[in-house]
Amino acid sequence: MSKITCGMPPEVIVCLAYIVPVYSIAGFESDSRVNVFGIYIGYMLLYLLAIRMLSLALGWLFSSHHLAAGCAGFILTLSATTAGYTVHFTDLSTVFSWFQWVSPMRWMMEQVVVWEFFGKNDADEDETKYLCNRNPVVQQKNNLLVKAGCGILNDAHALRLHDYHATWPQYQPIVITLAFYLFWFLVGLFALIFIHQQPNRSNRSSVS
Structure with a gap:
């Protein structure tokens, strides 16, 4: 427990040093989205704790670093x-597609994306249109010249293209990530009790 808690503050500081500038660089930061920024920070820190617990558990489970x-x-x-960014959900192999339901990266990423697109625009999500000013002018069959539309029409269309769902309960990503954390915590606890302590016990018995 002391290993888990004592190393947490510096790792949280390092994590914040990366994720805070990234939010601003991506162009999401604005006065109207302060609440979304706080949710983003919370989800990223929760993801950090889950991945950190995974690394600690594997370090205790295996003797080789x-x-x-x-x-x-x-x-x-x-x-x-399986998070839906590098490979689309519909293109995942049947062998590994099940991992998307337990992947904390998938749930954290999906929830952050949903909050970014719908955190302030639930009422007019279908009215907000994407404008592509640099799109070329094309000629239709009736010889009318019109500007080509954007490939992505609005926020809802963007989420549908990535197969992200705005209908999941807000607590679901948190519960799944905490379950991931608890699973690897139990794995690490098992490793410490039944594996990591075995050499010490054998050495004590040989000395005695």
Whole structure:
């Protein structure tokens, strides 16, 4: 418990040093979205704690640091692949598609995206149109010249293209991420009690 709690403050500070500028660089920051920014910070810190618990549990589970790092990298790669950004949900392999339902990266990312698009615009989501000023002018069959429309029409269309759902309960991503954290906490606890302590016990018995 002291390992989990004592290392948390500096890691939270390092995490904030990355995620706060990223929010501003992405162009999402504005006065009307202060509440969304706080939700974004909360979700990112919760995701950090879940991934940190995964890394600690694997470090306690395996005696080799290289094996623990390789296993953590595989799980994080699988989590990122099934998050819906690098590979669309409909293109996921049936072998790994189930991981999207337990991936904290998928749920945190989806909820942040939903809050960014619908956090302040629930009432007029279908009225807000994307404007593409640099789109070329094309000629229709009736010889009328019109400016080509945007590939993505509005916020709702953008979410539908990525197969993100704005109808999930807001507590669902938090519950799934906490369940992920609890699972790896129990794995780490098992490793500390039944695996990590075994060499110490054998050494004590040999000395006695």
